[in-house]
Amino acid sequence: MEQVLETIVAKSRKELAESRKRIPASLLESRIPELPPVRDFAAALRRPGRRVIAELKAASPSKGAIRPELDREVERLAAGLEAAGAAALSVLTERNFFLGSGMNLRRARGSVDIPLLRKDFIYDEYQILEARVWGADAILLIAAMLTPEEFRKLRAFAASLGLAVLCEAHTADELDMLLDGGAEIVGINARNLSTFETSLALAGELIRQIPAGKIAVAESAIRSADDLNAMEQVGAKAFLIGETLMRAERPGEKLCELLSK
């Protein structure tokens, strides 16, 4: 596993142990029957037109602070991005490196009707229960941090709760692992997690290898409508965009600009 993932997961494991003590899995499970139904993330990524998953991202390991006041504007930004045409929102819930939170996911849930992705580093069923209880409709599973068996197990558990899974690869081997494990929504991340360098060209090569019928998602480093067009031309059906939107004074207007060309 890349160093950055190891560091993130090591911190997360300590916090998860504390969360599990405070709120046992059985308590999370007991809340599920009362929750509103899950929204259809896959259908949102197949709807007509350009489908952007707009990411609420306050900071990142590669860029440091991006939008440090995000916590105070989640509701307004989420509503603005939905009005501007976002197909879904991605909400970072990782605390230590991305300054995200479950509270931000709950805030977004209360503000929009489009599906929400819990964007985090998921390796345990408990995190998937949390995602459902906080109002997520989908979770992210990252091939680089899971064995094939772990991937299958976590994906099946998410499905048992009705949650969709965005399955993320950075390399051809990881892509094979996800496809062998039954991935339907397949994200290719243009960011190399060892160097933090991004390459849409390399991402494009992998996107071309995703079978038709799957939902191919281009993730990271989309800065302009030209980038989005380029990813569309190699076969991406949806686009996950964070920093470009979060650095804009008005993210909704920026999204309109990206969608209009």
Ligand SMILES: O=C(O)c1ccccc1NCC(=O)[C@H](O)[C@H](O)COP(=O)(O)O
């Ligand atoms: O963004 C990072 O620095 C990062 C570092 C380590 C692991 C994951 C990381 N990013 C997660 C993401 O996948 C992006 O937030 C997402 O694809 C949006 O990317 P961008 O549009 O470039 O903000």
